[in-house]
Structure formats: C-alpha cells, structure tokens
Amino acid sequence: MHVSILGSAAGGGFPQWNCACSNCRSLRNGSFSGKARSQLQVAISPDGQSWFLLNASPDIRCQIEACPSLHPRNGTRHTPISGILLTSADLDQVLGLLQLREFQPLTIRATASIRRILREDNSVFATLNRIPDQADWIDIVPGQPFQLSSGNAPLICHSFSLATHYPSYVSQERAARLVSAEASLGFMIDDQGRRLAYFPAVPDLDSQLLSTLGEADVILFDGTFWTDDELSSVRGGGPLAREIGHIPVSGPEGSLRKLAGLTNARRIYVHVNNTNPMLNESGPEYRQVRDAGWEVAEDGWQFTL
Ligand SMILES: [Zn+2]
DSSP states (O other), X not given: OEEEEEEOBOTTOBSOTTOXXXXXXXXXXXXXXXXXXXXXXXXXXXXXXXXXXXSOOTTHHHHHHTOGGGSOOSSSSOOSEEEEXXXXXXXXXXXXXXXXXXXXXXXXXXXXXXXXXXXXXXXXXXXXXXXXXXXXXXXXXXXXXXXXXSSSSOEEEEEEEOOOOOOTTSOHHHHHTSOGGGSBEEEEEEETTEEEEEESOOSOOOHHHHHHHTTOSEEEEEOSOSSTTHHHHHHSOOOOTGGGTOOOSSSTTSHHHHTTTOTTSXXXXXXXXXXXXXXXXXXXXXXHHHHTXXXXXXXXXXXXX
C-alpha cells in the first residue's frame, strides 16, 4: 500500500489565518524551528495507480497539485482518485469535496448520518450530484468491513466508531435524529496483512481501541493538542481538547503514555493543531515525542507498507 501524507495540520492549518499564537507568529517572522503545514489530507493506493482520499481537506486543490501521482493521466478530463472515505462531517474533513466537483465521477463513502448532514442539510453539496453518475455515495456501516478497488488484491477497510458528537454546526435537535455511533470513525486499512491505522480524532483510548491499534504496522494518530487546556491557555478561553473529541498527547492519560507499548508499529502524529508546542523542533515537547519513538507528520511525506 502506498501512503501519501499531503497535509498534516488540524483545522486552520499552520499558520492559521487569524492566529497569532507564539507558533504562528514565529513561523511568520521566520524564527520558527519547524515547518508550515496544510490541513490534514492522506491518500492511499493499493498499486500506485488508483488512489483513495481519506477525507477531503479545504486545501485539497493545492495538495493534489503538489502530488504528481494524483494528476490527470488520460485525455482532457481524468483523475486517478477513485474514491473518498470520510471519517466525520468536520469541516476540515469535508470542505474539500466542494473543490472536487467539475462533473467528475467520484465514489464517496461515509456513514449514513454524515451523508445526511451533507446532502440533506447543506444544499451546497448538491453540486456533487448535478448530473447522473457524478458522485456515488456509499454508506459505511461502522464495524462492517468493505473493499476498496475492484482489482485482484483490494484494500480491506475496517471502520471503528469513536466519538458520538457531531460538529458544532449540527444543531442538537438534528443530532438527536442521527445515529451517535455514526458521528466519527477511525479506519484500519488492510493490504494483504499489512495494516494502516488512520485515527485522526480520538476522544478516548480504551482497552478495545488499544488492542485494535496493536494490530497496525503504521499508525496515523490524533496529535491535535499537547495538553487538554491548550486552547484556553493560548486564547484565554475555549473548550478542552477532550470536549471537542481529542485526547491530548501529553500527561498521564495522554496518547504518548497510553500508546507507549505499541513499539512494533511506525507511529506518526497527524492533525496537529497550530498551537501544539511539539511543532517546534527545538523545543522539549518535540524531543519528548521523538525520544518516545513517535514522528510528527509533515506535508509531502510518502511511504509504502
Ligand atoms: Zn497559532
């Protein structure tokens, strides 16, 4: 399986347009010891020819242009992108769909609840279905594996229900009519026994999830926040990391400690918020993460597993 990390930041990217935290400020003035990052976008392929996008970030147009594998190959209209898998209805995971219109046939897989939020509540997404055979929406049922590609050796995707909260733009009344187990997913993608875990938004790490992650060869994991109170300490207000569906990296209950036993897998933090101090490669947080055997994803990384 080919894996391409086209973007690695959380919503807003790094730097974020309206943010003057110490990370964003020093990145802008050239004194930051670390890299700028676009919003999280991962693409996978069983053969290097046919690609599947894991979510669709608001930065997708530039991310596709930066990745020759995703450029058109045949004729005047073509894409090697065969499908898109959505883990949630978060804006930084779905807004890119609107940039993939242009009458391009696409297969979009999402839970029925996420599909309903996008297609029934937000008419702008109708742009993906202006003509027959444009977007083909296929429901993901959490827990039921499905195949990606029609080749001889398809990828098998297993989905896991994680958070039960819908994005804040979904009203509580609407959310009550949706299935809570369909709000947010993690994926384990299996290529003939080699497994990629994609878990960009994890509110809690229970023993079941720990054992699932223990089966992965590469783990792309929620690195959004360093501490639970990161947003409030930087902005002077804001929700806790756990309240918006992200277990922090640090601390006794953080992912670094809880996943310390998974030393057989390559472990990479993704979806890193611009406020996270581990972006600073000369700081103690970055050193702590690297010393624990973890990597902090950067835009443009590619690997095969
Ligand atoms: Zn910032």
